[in-house]
Amino acid sequence: MPPRFDFSIAATDGRARTGTIAMRRGEIRTPAFMPVGTSATVKAMKPADVRATGADIILGNTYHLMLRPGAERVARLGGLHAFMGWDRPILTDSGGYQVMSLADLTKRSEEGVAFKSHLDGTRHMLSPERSIEIQRLLGSNITMAFDELVPTTSTREVQAAAMERSMRWARRSRDAFDAAEDHAEGNAIFGIQQGALDEGFRKASADALIDIGFDGYAVGGLAVGEGQEAMFGCLDFAPGQLPADKPRYLMGVGKPDDIVGAVERGIDMFDCVLPTRSGRTGQAFTRSGPINIRNAKFAEDTGPLDPACACNVCSTWSRAYLHHLVRAGEILGAMLMTEHNLAFYQALMADLRSAIAAGGLTAFANDFRAQYRRDKGE
Template structure:
């Protein structure tokens, strides 16, 4: 079990493989998010056919419903959701950020007040790992505190200190329970916001702990893209080459590409399926907003040559009709397309890194084959790469 670096070094694009009790996934890789043990609207077989090898589920949400005891009684997440590949579970740390109004945090852990389930939940480093152990994921994440973008230094400093405090306790518990030999990897998380010295302090401490991989958290929480790239560029050289690197919550094609060039191995995000359900489709030229009138009689597929069922069997006109009629099928087909698009990008990057392409050659290839990406997406910006914009 664990990570094998097949090509590359400490920095720059890398090619690897990660072995788990439920098979391996090749890196760089993108993992779709199945928060509640389901990638929204998609069968596990469809997720696999789209090219995904790893999926992510969420500890906080599954602990609330149906409860880890239900999942454990079903034989663990793999049997419960009928996914036979690797599964990573987030610790609930992101909910410390996203559910600020429903939680209270101190050094002992996080208390979440009852939400839609009516069930309150307390997470500390040990409890977060215990729940993930009962869920039966292949990779568990430590509990961390993710500060919002633009948070003042004092707040970020406190979140970083607490993240390290919890990480040390999680590492102790992981070793006490048998470590990787028990069949579940545990990854540490580097926080520190946009402050280079706090990132360095956290990364240097996390790398000394016996974690099986290291994630960079606290990005894509509202900061500008150049700032996110800077954080990755400054943090990656501090991480051990032999351990897998995971950039949490990233899913735009340009962000995936830029992070791979900087030495990141794995990613997750809800964006491809969320955008699919909201009628925004990925193509090399940018994004297609399928509800726009320009597609009313467009009988072309979303993307010529794409192997997904959406492009193979249906036209833009039909997808626009489904979107306007609010038919569920539209969101399913569009989610499949967006996920396939990202998985093909990851596969193409793996192949070229394995062949020894330089970062310069990779950047030129990306510019030619994905010309609509690289400037970012801003719905308020008329120059943003979105096709079929209403004038």
């Protein structure tokens, strides 16, 4: 039988690593980008097409799925994999971020977070134990510990208190995961490092998580408005505080140049709604930066979205056709733009893996940054 969870590093280049996570549902090549399937779907994509872009794993969300259609219902219908038709690994977010950013009238306590649904106003309590239970019912392969997120602009007292509570919740999450023995035997759980931008808080969080023991470790609480420079400043020390022999996951990141910089700093896993959300709004990612296909200058452009891209969309359809579809509000426009963006992200991850394996990451990253202009926005 394949291993429950095994992370092997094949090559390093500076602080960057490339390797493989082996699980019973398949292997995950790292550095890895996980398309976001918040509500049991990667929006505008069929599961087979997500896989065809090169994705080894996708992400689902506890908060959204607990509210609709409900974790117990998903379990009765065979679990998330059968429900949505994805047979490879799934990582589930614990729901903490969404509770604190989307829900109405939240009340935090040591027990957890009481909140009103943003959908219908019904009242719920999400605790570490309930979060883990929901993720088990969904059939998650990589479960995330429940944590408390506060803005990086919060006072030091608030940051410290949230980090310390997150570590207490991490222990409860681990205990709840282990208590469900049948699920724990075949799946994994990651802890989440908190501490905003403070090196001391981050170290205390890392030490607490290591003491508990997890299969992998996430760097949480970033990409929430602090800017790339501040995020990279934190990543200059935070990943190194976590075990070198375990995967490191930067939650909610991000833009292509964010990913390249984070890989250089030792991150192995990423997720972000950006490629799918941007695809639905007419933004395409290219090696020279993002473009807005709605722009009038593309109305008669017969070239591909990205001349450097070999994806199905770039090989088949012109910028002019995609411009027409998006401007006309045709569903196919959102589908093709999303497919290209996901293929672009997966091609970037493949290039990063190859560059690390060849010992050429610095040259690749510098060349990428020289071409990529994130504010291009044509």
